[in-house]
Amino acid sequence: MSDLIDYHGIKISLSGKLILDIDHLAVKAHQCTLVTGQNGSGKTTLFKIMSGLLRPDSIQVDYQGRQMNWKQAKPVLQRDIIYLHQQPYLFDASVADNVAYGLYRRGESKNSVQKKVFQALDWANLSHLAQRHAKHLSGGEKQRVALTRARILAPSLLLLDEPTASMDNEAKQQTAYLLQRLKEEGVCVVISSHESHTVDHLADHHLCIEHGKITALEPVKQSAKVTVLNHVKNTLSHD
Amino acid sequence: MNDIQQASVAAFELLLSGDQTTWEIISLSFSVSLSAIAIASPLALILAFFLAFFQFPLRRALIALFNTFMSVPAVVIGLTLYLLLSRSGPLGELKLLFTDKAMIIGQILLSFPLLVAMAHAAFQAADRRAWETAITLGAKPWRAFFTLMFEVRFGLIAAVVAGFGRVIAEIGCSMMVGGNILHATRNIPTAIALETSKGEFAQGIALGIMLLIMSLSLNAGVSLFQGKGELRA
Ligand SMILES: Nc1ncnc2c1ncn2[C@@H]1O[C@H](COP(=O)(O)OP(=O)(O)OP(=O)(O)O)[C@@H](O)[C@H]1O
Ligand SMILES: [Mg+2]
Numbered sequence: 001m002s003d004l005i006d007y008h009g010i011k012i013s014l015s016g017k018l019i020l021d022i023d024h025l026a027v028k029a030h031q032c033t034l035v036t037g038q039n040g041s042g043k044t045t046l047f048k049i050m051s052g053l054l055r056p057d058s059i060q061v062d063y064q065g066r067q068m069n070w071k072q073a074k075p076v077l078q079r080d081i082i083y084l085h086q087q088p089y090l091f092d093a094s095v096a097d098n099v100a101y102g103l104y105r106r107g108e109s110k111n112s113v114q115k116k117v118f119q120a121l122d123w124a125n126l127s128h129l130a131q132r133h134a135k136h137l138s139g140g141e142k143q144r145v146a147l148t149r150a151r152i153l154a155p156s157l158l159l160l161d162e163p164t165a166s167m168d169n170e171a172k173q174q175t176a177y178l179l180q181r182l183k184e185e186g187v188c189v190v191i192s193s194h195e196s197h198t199v200d201h202l203a204d205h206h207l208c209i210e211h212g213k214i215t216a217l218e219p220v221k222q223s224a225k226v227t228v229l230n231h232v233k234n235t236l237s238h239d
Numbered sequence: 240m241n242d243i244q245q246a247s248v249a250a251f252e253l254l255l256s257g258d259q260t261t262w263e264i265i266s267l268s269f270s271v272s273l274s275a276i277a278i279a280s281p282l283a284l285i286l287a288f289f290l291a292f293f294q295f296p297l298r299r300a301l302i303a304l305f306n307t308f309m310s311v312p313a314v315v316i317g318l319t320l321y322l323l324l325s326r327s328g329p330l331g332e333l334k335l336l337f338t339d340k341a342m343i344i345g346q347i348l349l350s351f352p353l354l355v356a357m358a359h360a361a362f363q364a365a366d367r368r369a370w371e372t373a374i375t376l377g378a379k380p381w382r383a384f385f386t387l388m389f390e391v392r393f394g395l396i397a398a399v400v401a402g403f404g405r406v407i408a409e410i411g412c413s414m415m416v417g418g419n420i421l422h423a424t425r426n427i428p429t430a431i432a433l434e435t436s437k438g439e440f441a442q443g444i445a446l447g448i449m450l451l452i453m454s455l456s457l458n459a460g461v462s463l464f465q466g467k468g469e470l471r472a
Contacts, residue, residue, distance in 0.1 A: 053374060079377060081375075082375050082376065083375045085371070087368075089368035089372045091369070091390065101376050101378075102376035105377040105378045105379075106377060150376075153376065
């Protein structure tokens with residue numbers, strides 16, 4: 001499978017401490033990559049750099065046949081990659097307006113935006129919340145609205161920062177279900193997690209990050225048994 | 240006592256009968272202060288945003304500076320501006336002293352630190368995720384700035400209202416650089432001071448009532464607006 005995007009020589013120090021030092025990171029097209037690492041290992045920092053939100057000390061990006069330095073890559077990354085916060089931020093507006101935000105930024109007409117928003121909310125089973133004020137939603141609902149708001153823009157790559165952390169089991173299942181469908185649609189997703197069982201089974205690739213370094217990158221074949229086992233164990237232990 | 244009663248009755252007569260001089264003073268006051276706030280606010284908000292969201296050299300020093308300048312007395316700003324604008328001063332060529340333009344400049348200087356400090360506090364309370372979310376969803380930086388302003392609009396409106404409240408009621412600076420010239424630079428505070436010192440209370444009371452009504456309704460408006468926001472948030 002070909003690479004969607006390649007990052008080379010990612011380095012960043014914050015407050016004088018080396019936080020990330022990654023030689024090469026390839027994101028495969030149409031695949032789901034799971035990034036695991038302990039608290040503080042650098043997952044969030046990595047995602048923000050990958051999506052063009054945080055400036056690293058050094059980086060080189062290969063994307064769509066172009067080799068780019070940070071300055072060239074930043075606008076491209078911001079345009080084509082969407083980063084979802086661990087706790088998503090919803091604007092002080094209705095759910096529908098939140099989902100519409102990115103489409104309006106692309107200059108789409110009101111008519112086309114409304115149609116797409118309607119369909120997208122339907123896709124996520126959120127139609128009943130369309131006019132609800134976004135600040136009044138539960139954590140799980142916020143996460144699903146944020147996913148919908150990202151998906152509607154058909155990004156090349158979606159970076160999800162611990163999408164199921166601090167959720168109850170039902171919310172986790174609902175989010176996992178949406179992720180499953182995103183994956184089936186061929187959306188390229190990278191998911192981070194420090195404990196993750198809920199989304200393990202979605203991953204085609206598994207990447208470990210320790211103290212800012214990638215320590216293992218393996219196609220899921222090798223780790224499949226373990227993750228599936230884990231998943232089964234967890235499902236069982238919840239019953 | 241009788242005098243004050245009579246003066247109060249006369250004050251209402253002045254206001255209600257649409258006394259030309261009185262209303263001229265009121266309208267000058269508003270046009271000067273609204274102009275000053277309209278000019279100062281955009282720049283102050285942008286600066287406040289940068290101070291809150293980006294790291295750059297002298298950032299802390301600037302924040303401290305604006306916090307300090309907030310408490311410089313109006314009359315000191317008036318004096319400084321007077322010296323700059325007076326005929327022998329470095330900006331004397333502009334012939335601005337004792338004009339309403341000079342008053343506007345004075346009120347801009349007066350309100351700017353307050354606007355920056357309060358807007359900075361509002362932006363600081365904003366969630367960094369709001370900015371990142373706007374950018375990652377494809378907003379250009381300018382657009383993301385407006386989104387962020389919307390997210391913290393209550394704090395920003397409070398800042399602008401406080402700035403307006405400070406300049407509409409200040410007397411020291413307007414007196415120094417405006418000169419309290421009837422039909423030209425006489426505004427509400429300078430007129431109150433002058434009329435009262437002459438022993439003519441009616442106009443002073445009338446103008447005082449106007450100021451009071453204005454500040455009460457502005458504050459009521461802001462609280463109502465903020466209350467609505469809290470209900471929704
Ligand atoms: N602005 C900053 N200044 C200094 N250090 C920082 C800054 N931001 C993050 N760090 C440090 O960088 C390291 C990686 O942080 P990061 O948030 O990327 O970890 P993470 O893997 O996402 O952790 P978690 O699982 O808790 O979300 C941590 O040690 C953190 O303390
Ligand atoms: Mg994190």
